[in-house]
Amino acid sequence: MNLVEGIFVKPFQDMFGAPDFLIQVLWEGLVAGVLYALIALGFVLIYKSSRIFNFAQGIMVVFAALTLVGLYEKGVPALLALPLTLVVMFLLAVAIERVVLRPLVNQPDIILFMATIGITLFLIGFGEIIFGGENKVMITEQLFIPTGSFTFEPFGGFVSIEQKDLTAVIGAVLLVAGLILFLNKSKMGRAIRALGDDHQAALSVGISLSTIWVLVWFIAGVIALATGIVWGARAGVSFALEVIAFKALPVLMLGGLESVPGAIIGGLAIGILEKLFEIYWGQPLLGGNTETWFAFVFALIVLLFRPQGLFGEKIIERV
């Protein structure tokens, strides 16, 4: 009886008993969700255009953030370090395309997936040699990201909203809007989408595979940089950040591997739901730390009903 009450009654009592706290939980979930969506977006772009499940997206986040902070520490002004980091990410994209992707064209998916894990390991070692393993401070102030916080006092409690989280949300919205505009309106963007629809047809109308691949990996690098700045501002930049790549995987399951809106909606949904579950069910009933698996199990259950994810393309199989 107690258990039933704990599952079905008490959490809702708590929610409405302390609405300010609920708002805070939702806000925290939303911010986390925005970050998950950003990482998932990087995955989706690459998967859409090249059918590569890019596991290296997580380390690219770390690498981009470290490059930015590392350059700043070497004495490069922050506003110059930012474009320089973009240049580095571009070179990385070119290198990955040349060294890894080109020789592996037409290999089975799992081989390409393994190759991206190889890239991850390589970048971890490489990054630690260059930047060292210490936890670094993200240069928030130098990039003109506000660091204060707004405090509201609804329902007799308080809700505190960090300005940098707010900046992150706004920045992410702008980034996504720009990306969608780019994909839909520009010539290059349409080429990317064409490649996603049908490789050979795209090649036959003169779209260059290697250019698009470099471009797509570069865009993924830009997204990684944005994610790295935002996440790094929250908790510092170190290689421990790499694990957030796993957080994007259930988002992909939920949203579908090739859907941009799926990544965004899935990211937000998972961010909010896992926070709610952890606070109102996980911590009182299960001993906490449910965030490590909740998103996966949730996505798995959804997938049992929709095997291609919420927004994925319907899988039609023929013999």
Add this chain to the structure above:
Amino acid sequence: MKKLLKTTLLCAALAAGTVLAAPAIAQDSVNLPNLSYRTGPFASTGIPLMNGQRDYMMMLNERDGGMNGVTLGYEECETGYNTEKGVECYEKTKATGIVTQPWSTGITLQVLPKSNVDKIPVLAPGYGFSAMQDGKTFQWAFNPPASYWDGANMILQAISDGNLDSLKDKKIALLHLDHPYGKEPIPLFEQAAEKHGFTLLPIPVGLKEMQNQSAQWLQIRRERPDFVLMWGWGAMNAGAITEAVKTKYPMNQFVGIWWSGHDGDMKVSGEAAKGYRAISWSLPNSQAPAMQDIKKHIVDAGKSMIDQAGGEFDWVFYQRGVLISAMLAEGVKVAQEHFDAKVINAEQLRWGLENLKFDEARIAELGLEGMIPPFSTSCADHTGHSGAWMIEWDGTKFNKVSELLTADRAAIDPLVETAAKEYAAANAPWPINEECKM
């Protein structure tokens, strides 16, 4: 490709050959390996400690030509705080090394049962398994100068101004890493909670959530504990401090164990983390003669790996690393003198670590005054129980804010006895050193 493969195979064969053949040891040196971690998610806290350990040993070699003419071989084996790698390192170093410094509670737990068989002392200063203080049961393991249970007890004293009963009906949250290390103090806190009538609320932080603790801090905000105690490590410390600032949790009610009082972690929050306290059995004192010698012989000579621009030399953790090496070097010296031998073996070092005497005079002689409280170990007591100070973050550095606290032995010793007995029973047959007098 084939050629490449051939070369690889050749290299492999070559290397395999060297692995199999035990390397010869130079005549006048003792090998003191350290299972370090300068990589992985815990690197940020590991690096200054390892630097401190390394620099002190190198300083002794430079300044005095080692210990009584014997070079102190300081050799690192990288574990990345990974238990599997750690055990591999232990296997690799045990052939030549006369000590194991496992540097992680997880690795300590794995190495501990083997140390009895391999007869190699395990030195885990300020970490490891609290019950290791019982030298009768854990003949080969040492955790001077204070154990986690000591630390937990001293923190409780500090937050209650010495009267633990004043904690009655208070709620104390224990924010800990979900790892053997973080779980280590729980039995002591549970016992204290029962005895003194406070509520203990353990809040685990998974290894994957170290940098994103918003759920844990939302829980803290909901539960409104009177105190938050932290058993954090690596990236978790910085994450917790930032979240605490964000949640507006009063910093003067937030207290960490000695591994959570790291300058590098605090810098992320800087001024906002002012008032955060940690217990520490070591204090930085850059003016101490030994530190000045390190500066002269190692740092200024460009032989150190520290980040001088970042002020690493003055950090709590760097200087704690120095102290750890000082304890080990002292163990070597005591053993050399007792056995009248120059190159001592593992068994002799064990005796040395069992007879450490860090009294005021000796600490001053070593040039470490003000850095470590006096303590001494014995056959039955492998910890020494030095006591510790509270240190407080003032926005730029840690300052000592309390007199020396000492742990309440009556609260800890019975627990140690049961834990040691349980351990011995679970690992039967387990040798007990009955010669020790308690």
Add this chain to the structure above:
Amino acid sequence: MLYRTAGQFKTSYEADHALFPVKQDAWLLAFILVMAFVIFPLTASEFTFNALLVPVLIYALAALGLNILTGYAGQLSLGTGAFMGVGAYACYKLITIFPEMNILVAIALSGFFSAAVGVAFGLPSLRIKGFYLAIATLAAQFFLVWLFEKWAWLYNYNASGAIQVPNIDMFGVTVTGPRASSIVQYYFVLVVVCVVTWFAINITRGRIGRVWKSVRDMDIAAELVGINLMKAKLSAFAVSSYIVGISGALFVFLWRGAAEPNLFDIPLSFRVLFIAIIGGLGSILGNYLGAILIVALPVIIGTLPATFGIPISSSMAEHLNTMTIGGLIIMFLIVEPHGLARFWAIIREKLIMWPFPH
């Protein structure tokens, strides 16, 4: 010359379907077994046992389990580490509940627990495919590791949350725990691995193996020719998880000696996956080759600088190690995506022809 097949005639179908249609293969295997059973134990040092021989065998066994699922039945799994954990914890509980139980029996039984868990998490594979399934197996990975941490009963309410392997005797010899000598453990693991490998070779050659392969190549087509997909996929999950579970029990009991939950976390799963893929999917031999490469490489890279007298800090060596392994994985995938097993197959073809290519 060495591998000449001329003159070896087959006079019956049975002979043609024999495990070693070419005599030299049987000799080679006999040679390897002699090495493994006689030469290595006589020559190896304790470090070699603990850092090379035993882990190679255990990792190869885990990869073999994964290979049955991924290489033969075509179901990509990223949750191997957690299934190893199920085997290890099951074995630990069996030993603590029934202390008189023979360790061999306990290990064999613990495989059934992981097989059951494997089948439960394999159920989604009936509806989900490809990468979606791979991510779904991650659900098992994260959930199980979380369970190992939170379910205190599993580790007998030990304060540190870790499990310690007790000293267990078998026929008067200590086989597990800190008192066991590494040579005994080596033989124990070797025997178990040999038996399981023999079983795996035969199951993959037989009817069940062919059913799996047809599901791997195209499950809809397999269904059309009358193969029960549910049975095929779930049996692959069961057999695979059983072997993985055994390897997990060996991993902790015969090698590590103690374990904490995060030992079974995602890096272990990836490590096993690397071994299976670099060794070669759909091959039994490949698992051993892959394990030799992945286990031995870090050890060798760790000792190389010292051998050549290059002063290099251990952390630098570790970084270089990570980098090299990453680079090597990419290189191997580019050079031979079908893994080391295919590499050996090519060499063998060449040897059969040599010295007269035509």
